[in-house]
Amino acid sequence: MKETSEKTANKPLIFLTNDDGVNAKGLRMLIETLRQEARLLVVAPEQAQSGMGHAITLTRPLYLKKVTDEPGLSVYACNGTPVDCVKIAFDCMM
Numbered sequence: 001m002k003e004t005s006e007k008t009a010n011k012p013l014i015f016l017t018n019d020d021g022v023n024a025k026g027l028r029m030l031i032e033t034l035r036q037e038a039r040l041l042v043v044a045p046e047q048a049q050s051g052m053g054h055a056i057t058l059t060r061p062l063y064l065k066k067v068t069d070e071p072g073l074s075v076y077a078c079n080g081t082p083v084d085c086v087k088i089a090f091d092c093m094m
Contacts, residue, residue: 008071012038013041014038014039015040015042015043015089016042016043017042017082018082019049019052019053020044020049021045022077043075043085043088043089044075044082045078052081055083056080057080057081057084062084062088063079065077
């Protein structure tokens, strides 16, 4: 995550994901609500993945696409499932 000021660096880091996709209205509302209070790392599926809460991708490469990278806010779309998003974020990004 990009850090540009001491004020931003002192905020807690919150990781967000969902199963409705990176462009879901609810995720956008949550980002806007929390943005002033914390640094946010968002990794969510490119498309809705409802009902895939325990599935992982085994047969194809996973990738991340940067959607937003601003001070205190990094948003990535992943071509995998919600669990893939969490694993990538915790294992590779945090």
